[in-house]
Amino acid sequence: MTTGTETRVTTQVYRVYIKALPQAIWDAITKREWTERYGYAAPVEYDLRPGGRFRAFSTDAMKAAREQMGGPPAPDVIGDGEVLELDPPRRLVQTWRMLMDPETAAEGFTRLTYEIADTGHGVTKLTVTHELEGAPRLASFLSGAMEDVGAGGGWSWTLSDLKSLLETGSSFHDA
Amino acid sequence: MTDDDRVFKALADPTRRLLLDRLFERDGRTLTELESGLEMTRFGVMKHLRVLEDADLVVTRRSGREKLHFLNPVPIRLIHDRWIDKYRERQVSALADLKHELEQEDTA
Numbered sequence: 186m187t188t189g190t191e192t193r194v195t196t197q198v199y200r201v202y203i204k205a206l207p208q209a210i211w212d213a214i215t216k217r218e219w220t221e222r223y224g225y226a227a228p229v230e231y232d233l234r235p236g237g238r239f240r241a242f243s244t245d246a247m248k249a250a251r252e253q254m255g256g257p258p259a260p261d262v263i264g265d266g267e268v269l270e271l272d273p274p275r276r277l278v279q280t281w282r283m284l285m286d287p288e289t290a291a292e293g294f295t296r297l298t299y300e301i302a303d304t305g306h307g308v309t310k311l312t313v314t315h316e317l318e319g320a321p322r323l324a325s326f327l328s329g330a331m332e333d334v335g336a337g338g339g340w341s342w343t344l345s346d347l348k349s350l351l352e353t354g355s356s357f358h359d360a
Numbered sequence: 361m362t363d364d365d366r367v368f369k370a371l372a373d374p375t376r377r378l379l380l381d382r383l384f385e386r387d388g389r390t391l392t393e394l395e396s397g398l399e400m401t402r403f404g405v406m407k408h409l410r411v412l413e414d415a416d417l418v419v420t421r422r423s424g425r426e427k428l429h430f431l432n433p434v435p436i437r438l439i440h441d442r443w444i445d446k447y448r449e450r451q452v453s454a455l456a457d458l459k460h461e462l463e464q465e466d467t468a
Binding site for chain 1: 436
């Protein structure tokens with residue numbers, strides 16, 4: 186088996202169509218007042234220029250859940266990375282590392298690409314490509330395989346919730 | 361057809377479910393890899409993949425000269441979140457009502 190084959194196995198691709206403008210989706214990804222309202226609800230901080238820093242922070246709910254599970258306390262910064270390319274509101278490429286626990290932190294930086302394409306008729310196509318070479322634990326978490334142990338449903342859960350938030354104004358958090 | 365209709369139609373075929381299972385086991389495969397071991401022409405497999413792509417259950421990406429197929433679980437998740445959770449909630453609330461009823465009787 187060639188290295189190329191191994192590499193492609195570790196990439197995850199997710200796509201969702203959302204009745205919203207590309208700018209609304211861009212904002213929902215990059216602005217904390219939006220990221221706090223869907224999926225893992227982690228507030229984010231983006232310095233939106235090439236080389237700019239990205240950070241995601243833990244919430245009180247995450248810290249409480251972590252305490253309940255008896256794990257080590259959740260750190261204040263749960264994810265970080267660097268903006269590599271950006272073309273608002275169409276494309277964002279960044280590195281992404283999860284710092285939630287020492288094992289995922291040790292897997293290091295992965296590459297995450299958001300592509301936002303207007304399809305006309307007020308519907309926007311959002312494609313998330315996450316290159317997870319050398320990060321099997323993070324890959325498992327993001328695929329939703331750890332949902333039963335309280336780790337959330339990963340990307341498909343997050344994107345389903347994002348769609349629900351932008352189309353109906355409410356998400357799982359409001360339920 | 362609505363998005364949900366396309367997903368249900370795509371899932372209502374054993375070959376297409378098998379193709380999704382193969383991608384679940386190992387994602388990012390070429391057509392050649394996907395058709396191996398299937399008793400079907402390349403054209404037949406392509407037709408099934410087209411239906412899966414139309415339903416967005418499969419997303420393709422170019423990698424050099426190869427076209428790779430990825431399983432996109434989001435449409436199934438959307439059906440899960442909108443339909444299955446709804447019925448589960450109803451069951452849970454029915455049980456909660458029953459508990460409430462029984463406890464009322466106890467105290468009466």
